[in-house]
Amino acid sequence: MKDNQDVACENVHSAIQDTLYVVNGKWKLFILSILVNQGKKRFGELSRESGISPRILTKELQELEMNQLISRTVCNTKPVTVEYSSTPYAETLKEVIDAMIRWGQNHRKTITGQ
Amino acid sequence: MKDNQDVACENVHSAIQDTLYVVNGKWKLFILSILVNQGKKRFGELSRESGISPRILTKELQELEMNQLISRTVCNTKPVTVEYSSTPYAETLKEVIDAMIRWGQNHRKTITGQ
DNA sequence: CTGGATCCATTAGGATACTG
DNA sequence: CAGTATCCTAATGGATCCAG
DSSP states (O other): OHHHHHHHHHHHHHHHHHHHHHTOTTTHHHHHHHHHHHOOEEHHHHHHHHOOOHHHHHHHHHHHHHTTSEEEEEEOOSSOEEEEEEOHHHHTTHHHHHHHHHHHHHHHHHHTTO | OHHHHHHHHHHHHHHHHHHHHHTOTTTHHHHHHHHHHHOOEEHHHHHHHHOOOHHHHHHHHHHHHHTTSEEEEEEOOSSOEEEEEEOHHHHTTHHHHHHHHHHHHHHHHHHTTO
């Protein structure tokens, strides 16, 4: 294991940085957790439920779409509505998201003294 | 599971936000991954290996220490050296760290076309 | 309804030089 | 060696107005 670790050392470091680069900031993993766990949402729903202002939400959604983690569908309604949903590729992040949810739940118990 | 999800919905959201609040920024999880996987490091080692400038590193380490995720030990050397190491509580974050390392490795393969 | 445009305040992050 | 001080840039976030 030591040997493995030594040779893999550089890769391990760049790996976690690669992930942090894709899901950087306060919002991306949060948005993904909503879409992955609850399915598709419209722009307004996301804005309301997350508390993210439209300007920031637009930017975050565009970056997530660039990384193939969400898809954007314009609906033929009047006025137009737009649905965002997580892609199959985003499902591969579920392991990360779930681990963070579990840790957050446990951490809250810990700091509030159970 | 639907029922569970509905009642747990608010908690799930705040949970991931709680986690993101503790390990916010580009560096905290990266620093933790080094200390968790490689054991204790001195300030200078961390700065060199991570590429984080001293000012930022100091700030990040202080915040991690405040959250009981790392411990700081001043050694009786001349000149003084300081060792940082992950705490047992940081081990509970290993699940998150490892998931992010695995995802980053896979993501790199994906975007470079395997 | 979606989301772009503008303006402004706050914060995060980086480079460099310097002190105990 | 460890960490501060100073200075600066970029990113983040909120408010509001507006257009397709």
